[in-house]
Amino acid sequence: MACERWSATPEQFDRYLDGELDAAGARDLSTHLRKCASCAADVLERVQMKRAVHAAGIRYEPSAEFRAKIARSVAARPRPRMALLRIAWIPALVLLITAFLLSSYLGRERAARQRVYSELADLHVATLASSTPVDVVSSDRHTVKPWFQGKIPFAFNLPELAGSEFTLVGGRVAYLEQVSGAHLIYQIRKHEISVFIFPQSAGAMRSLPSGMANAASFNSDTWTKNGLRYFVIGDASGDDIQALGKLLRGV
Amino acid sequence: MLDRRQSIESPRFHPQNIFSWPRNKTRSRWFTLMSVSEERPSAASFEELAMPLFDQLYNFAHWLTQDRSEAEDLVQETYAKGLRGFSSFQPGTNFRAWMYRILRNSFLTSRTGLKTMAALDDEVESLPAEVATPESLLIDQSNREMVQQELASLPVAFREILLHCEVEEMSYQEMAETLAIPIGTVMSRLSRARAALRTALRKRIEGGRHGV
Numbered sequence: 001m002a003c004e005r006w007s008a009t010p011e012q013f014d015r016y017l018d019g020e021l022d023a024a025g026a027r028d029l030s031t032h033l034r035k036c037a038s039c040a041a042d043v044l045e046r047v048q049m050k051r052a053v054h055a056a057g058i059r060y061e062p063s064a065e066f067r068a069k070i071a072r073s074v075a076a077r078p079r080p081r082m083a084l085l086r087i088a089w090i091p092a093l094v095l096l097i098t099a100f101l102l103s104s105y106l107g108r109e110r111a112a113r114q115r116v117y118s119e120l121a122d123l124h125v126a127t128l129a130s131s132t133p134v135d136v137v138s139s140d141r142h143t144v145k146p147w148f149q150g151k152i153p154f155a156f157n158l159p160e161l162a163g164s165e166f167t168l169v170g171g172r173v174a175y176l177e178q179v180s181g182a183h184l185i186y187q188i189r190k191h192e193i194s195v196f197i198f199p200q201s202a203g204a205m206r207s208l209p210s211g212m213a214n215a216a217s218f219n220s221d222t223w224t225k226n227g228l229r230y231f232v233i234g235d236a237s238g239d240d241i242q243a244l245g246k247l248l249r250g251v
Numbered sequence: 252m253l254d255r256r257q258s259i260e261s262p263r264f265h266p267q268n269i270f271s272w273p274r275n276k277t278r279s280r281w282f283t284l285m286s287v288s289e290e291r292p293s294a295a296s297f298e299e300l301a302m303p304l305f306d307q308l309y310n311f312a313h314w315l316t317q318d319r320s321e322a323e324d325l326v327q328e329t330y331a332k333g334l335r336g337f338s339s340f341q342p343g344t345n346f347r348a349w350m351y352r353i354l355r356n357s358f359l360t361s362r363t364g365l366k367t368m369a370a371l372d373d374e375v376e377s378l379p380a381e382v383a384t385p386e387s388l389l390i391d392q393s394n395r396e397m398v399q400q401e402l403a404s405l406p407v408a409f410r411e412i413l414l415h416c417e418v419e420e421m422s423y424q425e426m427a428e429t430l431a432i433p434i435g436t437v438m439s440r441l442s443r444a445r446a447a448l449r450t451a452l453r454k455r456i457e458g459g460r461h462g463v
Contacts, residue, residue: 011442018416018441020423049449050417056398057418060313066323067305070330074298 003039006032013043017050113208116176117233121218123174124194124233127183133192134170134185144171144184152180156197156228157251165189166244186244193234193244200229212238221245297337300346301330307419308354314414315358315407325361329354348421348428355411355429394452401451409444416441 006012006029015021016029033040127133136147141158149155151173161168167187174183174196181198210223219241220233232245308329313322332353333340340349358364402410415421415429426441427434 011438014442014445015438018423046445049445052394052398053402053413053417053448056395056402057314057414058310059399060310060319060322062306062309062323062326066309066326070305070327071298071302073327074301074330074334 003032003036006036006039010042013039013046017043017046116208117213117220119176120194120196120220120231120233123176123183123196124192124218127172127174127185127194128192133172135172137170139168139170141168144168147171148173148182152182154197154199154228156182158184159247159251161247164243164247165240166193166247188236188240188244191234191236191240193232193236193241195244195248196229196231196233198229198231200224200227212242214238223249225249295342297334301333301350304347304350308350311351311411311414311419312354312358314403314410316361316363317403318363321361321363325354325358328357332357345425345428347419348425351415351419351429352431397455398448398452401448401455404451405444405447408440409447412437412440413444413448 012021012025012029016026021029029039033043136144138144138147141160145156145158148171158168165188169185169187169192171182171184174181176196176198179198181196184195184197186193186195208222208229211221213220213222218233218235219238220231221241221244222229222231223245224230230245230248232241232248234241305326309322309326312325312329313319316322316325329350333350336353340346402413405413412426412430415426421429423434423437423441426437430437432440
């Protein structure tokens with residue numbers, strides 16, 4: 001009493017029980033099963049098989065220690081590390097950017113300062129090497145100071161040198177970064193010392209730190225006063241440079 | 252035993268309710284889990300997705316290897332690989348199939364796996380003929396041990412597909428993804444696995460009957 005229509009394709013029963021038969025096929029078979037005892041018996045046997053395998057298949061249980069071990073291995077590692085990365089990411093980036101900006105700013109500063117000093121050293125050397133180092137030749141500050149009138153856009157005072165070892169040689173107009181300023185030459189024991197005075201607002205001079213420096217064996221001193229930037233530079237000793245600086249600061 | 256006539260004549264006849272097969276329930280639970288990962292792809296961590304699978308993965312690994320310590324090694328390797336490769340997992344796709352695939356590949360490259368899966372070129376063979384027996388095969392809870400023994404002695408390819416279908420209750424599509432085979436092959440291999448198990452059980456039952 002085998003059913004001809006369905007028993008020819010018994011795997012349809014499995015597909016039906018697996019819930020994989022399409023809706024129309026499932027409806028068909030369902031209708032058929034109500035009428036056909038032989039197919040219903042077959043289907044029932046397959047259901048029993050499924051249940052038996054389901055029950056038999058759930059057989060092995062992991063030990064509690066092993067579960068804990070795996071849980072630790074997937075939980076402990078990735079999470080804190082990811083969290084740490086997420087937290088550390090922003091400050092690290094900020095630090096990096098700050099360091100970059102700072103170093104590039106400092107680098108620019110240093111380069112600008114270096115440029116100013118080398119230009120002044122050049123001016124100093126070139127002036128001394130020229131046949132006419134100064135345009136106003138006078139050891140009298142009262143002659144030199146008025147000479148600059150109308151040649152530079154500011155006025156300055158020069159110190160009284162009586163009682164010191166310094167002598168004024170003269171002065172000329174100098175240019176630094178397209179700005180005109182006063183270039184005075186002093187002498188002490190055969191050493192010539194240049195004193196430059198520029199308006200403070202000009203270019204790289206604005207950010208120069210005050211104080212003594214030594215570049216290419218020239219000693220120098222710089223400071224600002226009344227909106228003017230003073231430079232003292234020469235091959236004289238640091239003490240002499242400082243002493244002249246002190247005189248000039250005093251006026 | 253189920254009252255056949257009454258059940259079949261019931262107006263609510265449907266494979267899912269007459270035989271109270273929990274397939275739909277199981278799937279919907281899984282789809283819920285999957286849809287969580289679809290909504291927040293980055294938020295669902297590996298741990299959240301993988302730990303609920305721990306028991307079934309272990310059970311499956313033990314069935315494959317037939318040895319506790321080998322099964323533990325296999326599961327451990329699976330979780331380690333899964334964790335490492337989690338970034339390559341596409342949220343919204345089937346995570347369970349992905350994990351089973353990792354486990355299976357790890358098993359295949361293991362020593363035991365290489366031995367047992369060597370003869371898995373079974374797709375071209377024809378299906379063993381369905382043996383029509385006059386008596387139906389009576390299997391119930393008391394036969395559990397017998398079914399377990401026969402399941403364990405099946406070829407690994409049959410064992411794993413039966414476990415996927417009946418224990419893990421995977422859909423054919425999910426099995427195709429897990430086993431990396433076409434859905435047609437899933438159906439034919441499943442039929443052959445069932446036939447093989449049925450034949451083995453029949454022999455056993457009949458042999459036992461004759462032996463008594």
